[in-house]
Amino acid sequence: MAFSTPDDCRYADSHEFVRAEGELARIGVSAFAVDQLGDIVFVELPKVGASLSQGSSFGTVESVKAVEELLAPISGVIEARNEAVLASPEELQNDPYGEGWLLLVRPSEPAQIDALMDAATYSAKVDGH
Template identity: 70%
Template sequence: MAFAFPDSFRFADSHEYANADGELVRVGISAFAVDQLGDIVFVDLPDVGASLAKGTSFGSVESVKAVEDMYAPIAGEVVQRNEAVLASPEELQNDPHGEGWLLVLRPSDPAELDSLMTAEAYGAKVNAG
């Protein structure tokens, strides 16, 4: 199955995305990662106000197959978390690039977005397998 990704998104090797929206960045995991996980039963996210370093674990997602850590694609402060996904993890599965977002960050260095893969490059990577 070939996956398509929104052009405005940037992706980490670990399958998290970052989508800039003004001065803030919305973070989630890709549809490819969600597909690999299978049925999602639990999501753990940091509290608002938490500071995340790029590449460090910010929470986990549990499926019927596995528990996987999620890693911050950029550094920043958590200004919002998706309470709907915490209450109903299937939201992440149903719409990972939309209503299934996980966090909103105030980036420490917005230029870090440039170090992430474009949607085209990420798509080529995950669709090649």
């Protein structure tokens, strides 16, 4: 099954995506990862103002199957978090690239975004899983 991988996003090996939006970057979880998790029942995210360090854990997504750590695809400072997903975790399943985003971050090293996989590379990786 082919999963949605928007071209305007970059992807980490751990299945988080980053969408550059001017000076900020929106972080979420790919449609492939959401599908693998199944029914999502709980999302835990850090507070606004917290710092992310690329590759380190910044929260969890809990499904009926498992609890998965979220790993920061880039370093930066959290400017906003999606309170709607915290209140209704199913938003993450319904629209991972839209209403289901997780964090809005001010990148400390914008070049980290370019180093992530592009949509074609990520699609090839997950389609062959």
